[in-house]
């Protein structure tokens with residue numbers, strides 16, 4: 359009976375996947391339909407021998423892409439959710455489509471990107487051998503709640519026999535390792551570190567164990583750094599994989615004092631993504647020199663950084679996430695690290711493509727003050743939330759004559775086509791389509 363059920367489920371999933379692809383539908387639909395008829399099917403299949411999962415607020419898709427690249431280069435037999443469908447439906451599609459009709463995995467390694475809130479459902483039957491947790495930030499508050507809430511959801515997904523691979527520099531993430539089997543990655547003090555947290559808010563102010571004020575030796579960014587609690591002794595754990603040196607201008611980083619990786623796109627976030635990929639490769643048995651070779655100069659394919667030309671304007675689209683201030687801060691850092699004169703266009707037109715919300719409180723968590731930089735000559739604010747953006751910018755010290763407030767994406771693009779400075783566009787997945795469609799047409 360079980361065999362027939364597995365046979366039917368795999369066949370059904372593969373058939374729906376085939377037609378869904380023809381119709382240009384994503385990879386979660388086949389799994390969703392299969393789960394309707396066979397709700398516990400993941401319990402009955404034989405998954406790959408090794409399951410590596412990645413969760414956390416930011417960097418999941420990029421990290422999974424990098425790990426997959428290194429493992430594929432080393433010739434590993436691998437399946438992963440490259441379309442980023444990271445809830446149980448997408449994972450079901452991925453695993454069933456990689457199975458024989460008897461439900462046995464064809465690949466030896468499964469690499470699973472998992473949504474942090476829904477990890478407990480995905481991992482009910484499919485237990486990862488290694489679970490990487492990248493970071494926990496304020497992200498989609500209306501859907502996820504606070505990082506502590508997300509913490510509790512992930513905590514429910516952790517089984518006893520998993521090896522956790524944790525970001526030692528994120529205090530909330532490192533507490534997952536308490537009384538569990540855990541390995542850590544992180545960065546030593548780097549030349550661009552700060553003594554004070556200069557972000558708009560500080561989620562590392564209090565000890566996640568005893569709530570006493572924490573002290574930091576240094577901050578890499580936001581609340582990520584080297585912390586310790588004077589009251590209960592909680593502190594940054596020892597790391598197995600460590601960024602011992604990083605130079606963002608010359609675009610390289612060194613791991614464990616000896617493995618130097620050249621970066622094609624330089625940011626502290628990309629340093630962490632590369633470090634995680636290096637650690638995963640180490641766990642999968644890839645030689646360090648092969649991992650370095652695969653990671654060096656690798657250009658990300660996930661389309662988060664896109665060059666464009668529109669009229670006189672030339673620039674780069676930095677895809678960020680609405681409702682996620684760290685993601686915006688990351689893009690703002692790219693703008694301020696660029697020493698050339700530039701313009702910036704910020705679009706908030708639709709907050710989410712998945713649900714309706716009009717909450718813009720997250721704009722107040724973003725470090726827009728940093729755009730008050732000599733090289734930033736003009737800032738266009740656009741989209742249906744232009745008023746919210748304008749109010750947020752009115753409390754920065756950015757001179758008013760640098761701000762161009764536009765009540766729609768179209769009116770901003772009308773002005774942008776005569777922009778002569780290099781232009782950075784900062785917006786979300788939910789709004790990038792509108793911008794790119796106009797770029798493609800070549801006119802508003």
Ligand SMILES: [Zn+2]
Pocket residue numbers: 565566567568569570587588589590591592
């Ligand atoms: Zn404490």
